[in-house]
Amino acid sequence: MAVNIAFKGNVGKDPETHTFNNGNTVTTFSVGVSQGYYDQQRQWVDQGTMWVTVECSPAASHELPWVHKGSKVLVTGLLSQRFYTRKDGTQGSELRVYAQALGFLHRKDDQPPASGFAGADRGQSQPQASGADPWGGAGRADGFGEPDF
Structure with missing residues (x-):
């Protein structure tokens, strides 16, 4: 059974x-996701950053020219955990998402992105709310309890 996930974070x-030897390619990048919560005084309590490796599907790869270190992205896809052995012989694991769609979020001072949300192709963008904020002013009221980046 696949685990579908949607998350936002900053490209690391x-x-x-x-x-690969057979000619197939895979494109990956890392996304840092803030972990924490707001306490009773509405102060952010930071609990570090969780790093997720994103592998792009052909549909999501159309957005890769706009993905750069520091970009704030919304990723939807299939979650998995990969286990591996490090060079020193210890075991490691990583969270990995096979991205089916990528979206771009803007910071308060930035202009909204040219594209909204990438679906199977550029023609399947999600409609955007009117006004300057393409996410309808969700901000901190989105229920995820994350700080603005």
């Missing part, structure tokens, strides 16, 4: 494309 490094 520019996308990297790897080519």
Whole structure:
């Protein structure tokens, strides 16, 4: 059974494309997701950053030219956990999302992105709310309890 997930965060490094011996390619990048909560005084209590490796599907890869270190993104896709052995012999694991769609979020001082949300192709963008905020002013009232980036 697949676990579908949607999350927002900041791109930690520019996308990297790897080519395999059979000619297939895979493009990945990391996204840092703030972890924490607001206390009773409405102060953010930081609990560190969770890093997620994003692997792009062909549909989501159309957005890669706009993905850069520091970009704030919304990712939807299939969640998995990969286990591996490090060079020193210890075991490690990573959270990995096979992205089916990428969206771009803007900071308060930035202009809204040119594209809304990438679906299977550019023609399937989600409608945007009127006004300057394409996410309808969700901000901190989105229920996720995350600070503005």
